Amino acid sequence: MAKAGLNRMDMPKQAVSDRIQNFSEVATGYTPADAHTEAARCLQCKKRYCVEGCPVNIDIPEFILALRDGNMPEAARVLKKTNSLPGVCGRVCPQETQCEQACILNKKEAPIAIGRLERFVADWERGHSAEVNLPKSLKPKSGKKAAVVGAGPAGLTAAAELARLGHDVTLFESLHTAGGVLMYGIPEFRLPKDIVQGEIEYVKSLGVTLELNSVAGRLFSLEDLFKQGFQAVFLATGAGLPLFLNVQGENLSGVYSANEFLTRVNLMKAHNFPSSDTPVKKGRKVAVIGGGNVAMDAARCALRLGAEEVSIVYRRSELELPARKEEVDNAREEGIKFHFLTSPVRFLANEQGQVRAMECQKMALGEPDASGRRRPIPVGGSEFEMDIDLAVIALGTRPNPLVMQSAPDLQVNSNGTVLADINGQTSHRAVWAGGDIVTGSDTVISAMGAAKRSAVVIDEYLRSL
Amino acid sequence: MYTIVERQDLLPRVHLLKIQAPKVAAAAAAGQFVILRIDAEGERFPLTIADWDAQAGTVTVIYMEIGASTRKLAKLGEGDAILDFAGPLGKPTEIENFGTVVCVSGGFAMATIAPIARAMKEAGNRVISVVGARSKDLFFWHDRLTKYSDEMIVCTDDGSAGIKGVVTEPLRDLLASSTKVDRVIVIGPSVMMKFCSKTTQPFGVKTIVSLNPIMIDGTGMCGCCRVSLDGQTRFACVDGPEFDGHKVDWDGLLVRQKSYVAEEAVAAERCRCKEEGCGNHG
Ligand SMILES: Cc1cc2nc3c(=O)[nH]c(=O)nc-3n(C[C@H](O)[C@H](O)[C@H](O)COP(=O)(O)OP(=O)(O)OC[C@H]3O[C@@H](n4cnc5c(N)ncnc54)[C@H](O)[C@@H]3O)c2cc1C
Ligand SMILES: Cc1cc2nc3c(=O)[nH]c(=O)nc-3n(C[C@H](O)[C@H](O)[C@H](O)COP(=O)(O)OP(=O)(O)OC[C@H]3O[C@@H](n4cnc5c(N)ncnc54)[C@H](O)[C@@H]3O)c2cc1C
Ligand code: SF4
Ligand code: FES
Numbered sequence: 083m084a085k086a087g088l089n090r091m092d093m094p095k096q097a098v099s100d101r102i103q104n105f106s107e108v109a110t111g112y113t114p115a116d117a118h119t120e121a122a123r124c125l126q127c128k129k130r131y132c133v134e135g136c137p138v139n140i141d142i143p144e145f146i147l148a149l150r151d152g153n154m155p156e157a158a159r160v161l162k163k164t165n166s167l168p169g170v171c172g173r174v175c176p177q178e179t180q181c182e183q184a185c186i187l188n189k190k191e192a193p194i195a196i197g198r199l200e201r202f203v204a205d206w207e208r209g210h211s212a213e214v215n216l217p218k219s220l221k222p223k224s225g226k227k228a229a230v231v232g233a234g235p236a237g238l239t240a241a242a243e244l245a246r247l248g249h250d251v252t253l254f255e256s257l258h259t260a261g262g263v264l265m266y267g268i269p270e271f272r273l274p275k276d277i278v279q280g281e282i283e284y285v286k287s288l289g290v291t292l293e294l295n296s297v298a299g300r301l302f303s304l305e306d307l308f309k310q311g312f313q314a315v316f317l318a319t320g321a322g323l324p325l326f327l328n329v330q331g332e333n334l335s336g337v338y339s340a341n342e343f344l345t346r347v348n349l350m351k352a353h354n355f356p357s358s359d360t361p362v363k364k365g366r367k368v369a370v371i372g373g374g375n376v377a378m379d380a381a382r383c384a385l386r387l388g389a390e391e392v393s394i395v396y397r398r399s400e401l402e403l404p405a406r407k408e409e410v411d412n413a414r415e416e417g418i419k420f421h422f423l424t425s426p427v428r429f430l431a432n433e434q435g436q437v438r439a440m441e442c443q444k445m446a447l448g449e450p451d452a453s454g455r456r457r458p459i460p461v462g463g464s465e466f467e468m469d470i471d472l473a474v475i476a477l478g479t480r481p482n483p484l485v486m487q488s489a490p491d492l493q494v495n496s497n498g499t500v501l502a503d504i505n506g507q508t509s510h511r512a513v514w515a516g517g518d519i520v521t522g523s524d525t526v527i528s529a530m531g532a533a534k535r536s537a538v539v540i541d542e543y544l545r546s547l
Numbered sequence: 548m549y550t551i552v553e554r555q556d557l558l559p560r561v562h563l564l565k566i567q568a569p570k571v572a573a574a575a576a577a578g579q580f581v582i583l584r585i586d587a588e589g590e591r592f593p594l595t596i597a598d599w600d601a602q603a604g605t606v607t608v609i610y611m612e613i614g615a616s617t618r619k620l621a622k623l624g625e626g627d628a629i630l631d632f633a634g635p636l637g638k639p640t641e642i643e644n645f646g647t648v649v650c651v652s653g654g655f656a657m658a659t660i661a662p663i664a665r666a667m668k669e670a671g672n673r674v675i676s677v678v679g680a681r682s683k684d685l686f687f688w689h690d691r692l693t694k695y696s697d698e699m700i701v702c703t704d705d706g707s708a709g710i711k712g713v714v715t716e717p718l719r720d721l722l723a724s725s726t727k728v729d730r731v732i733v734i735g736p737s738v739m740m741k742f743c744s745k746t747t748q749p750f751g752v753k754t755i756v757s758l759n760p761i762m763i764d765g766t767g768m769c770g771c772c773r774v775s776l777d778g779q780t781r782f783a784c785v786d787g788p789e790f791d792g793h794k795v796d797w798d799g800l801l802v803r804q805k806s807y808v809a810e811e812a813v814a815a816e817r818c819r820c821k822e823e824g825c826g827n828h829g
Contacts (some may be wrong), residue, residue: 101677255634258584258591258633266768274572295633296570297766298638301574323767323768333796333803334799335805338770339769342771343768345764346763359588359619359814360590360591361807363807436802482767483767484767484785525686
């Protein structure tokens, strides 16, 4: 665990009383002075533990050195060499279990705040792309055509890499904007949407053709892509299908999946209703069911929409909470209540069919289950009612089967993920897959890492044709 | 951007738009829909594909002005463009030679059922259309539906054309008659689909309805469109929109459709103020 705050530079944040009233970014970012002080702590180790901890192997000491020396364009070039989305990763990666955990300083004091420095450099770059002058291509044009399906972090990364490797790339996205979970899921106050759009513009600047409103499995099948002349396909449609509890009353009005709630707010800007046309219910007493990052995001959104009381209802104990500690701390600071060892049994309606209460049951922890966490067991006779007028269910997601249904040759695992090897090769000729579609819900950076590995082998394949 | 190449005003608040969307036109099938977003502030809302022309690259939708979004759409005419237009979505209608198929439609759905009647006819079925509307003036595309139908039964609430009454009555008469009906398809307001399903249930004739819950993405991502079928949750945008009407939890659907009445009223009011220039709203 990172010893946060020990001697690393603190991240400036909006005051709690302000931030719960707006959707602006909570962490406001290092000043140049903060960044230099933090960068100067780096030991520039010969054995680069931090790089090993990074799923895309960013040359961490090199970018920190350039930053310390005041050579910002070089710092940006080093980052972009291995990571097309540094502004995103600097904000949402779980550095505490990756590069920062591996940092040598973690043994004695606080590790270098690598994520914050990455963010600082990426934010600087936004206004200075001309100075950075990145090389657009790494290899001569191949004349080969690749299709990438799904424009989340995996698809964007694969498209960027394949374009830089000299291929003609088309990126198909079902929604009206690229970005995937970065646009519709992660809230503005953790990841501003103009940062995401800036990074998408960069991917487009590499020559990638972006086709929006293109739903694979409906508008075209996998085979259609080959008929249209694409020679390789990378599938990156994520794991967007929400899971429900399957309890009584779950389809009442006022019960949302986290995807719906977050999509209304993030993608459709429902917090600006009626200036935006999409509405969202502003609950007074809100229950969010689940304990991951998604639950924290939904709870903090509900609070910002004006709810009086927002509770996280989680069936295990605080120890098992899967969300990042930083997010749990932020949620707590903002006044979100936590009900541990509690599980909903059913939702109850008022006369209009709107949810008015949630019947819950207390749980106790038993033996560890397959995940290694102690299994929650219902406590008999512990039922109680919680008054609510809005519920958000954040129990996780599965891959959306649309594309798979249109490609019978593509082998799928029992949990709905696509079967693929370490480089993303699927059971289908010339089709690779990566990101949440293969792993189930994971992280932005692991999706990007998978895309990069696939891009290398797709490049070899295309050049062998 | 997707350009409107033709607009027809079919009835006072019902319009037809022919939209340039070649890829959607090439992939479309009967029973599918599109989701559109008019402009950057717009909501994503679904409309059934009423017709398509793969050669010309156009998709036809027919819609009724009921709230803010459809009224916004009604302001657009030939040459204007829609920002986003995604489709075809949903599963196509199951088309087979079933024998005799009864196509029941109410209100402006008499247009959206036309491609289904056509496909059923082409598959060799005997097609009987039952069409209902409040009064005679509210019929349109009558000629099309007639063309695809072996028999046409018209009803109006006020008796101004055909049988006086609602569609469930001739539907029940048909099922009770010597005609062997192999399948019934109903498209129209939810309440009408509910009562048609209740009418056919005792006769044990498979009845397909096209549900219209509130949707956002239309790709199975948000779960907003979920409906309960025999106790199982299904997403109308990917598992439907057509389902077995005897299994649908109609009351649950009707409640979910009304989830945003308060917000819709605000949006409609704002829209009216804008149109009439009340000066109080932005
Ligand atoms: C609320 C929330 C918060 C999160 N917070 C974090 C965090 O802080 N840190 C972190 O590392 N990870 C976080 N994650 C997880 C992370 O966002 C995902 O692991 C990551 O986005 C996966 O990337 P992907 O490219 O595989 O899929 P996605 O981001 O899901 O992208 C898939 C894309 O494919 C498109 N698509 C789907 N079906 C089709 C189709 N049929 N045709 C065409 N396109 C299609 C989708 O619209 C989407 O754009 C969070 C997830 C959520 C939901
Ligand atoms: C699969 C499907 C096919 C449809 N086909 C047609 C069609 O061919 N012609 C047509 O006129 N209408 C069709 N509809 C209904 C159409 O989508 C709604 O009339 C429209 O969204 C209303 O928006 P509004 O802002 O004008 O009205 P509002 O005042 O916002 O809504 C009025 C009612 O429309 C429904 N509605 C609102 N928003 C949505 C939404 N985002 N998604 C779905 N329903 C919504 C609700 O039941 C609501 O109570 C279809 C709906 C579905 C689900
Ligand atoms: S391990 Fe830590 S101190 Fe060493 S180079 Fe990496 S970031 Fe710097
Ligand atoms: S509209 Fe989102 S899942 Fe159907």
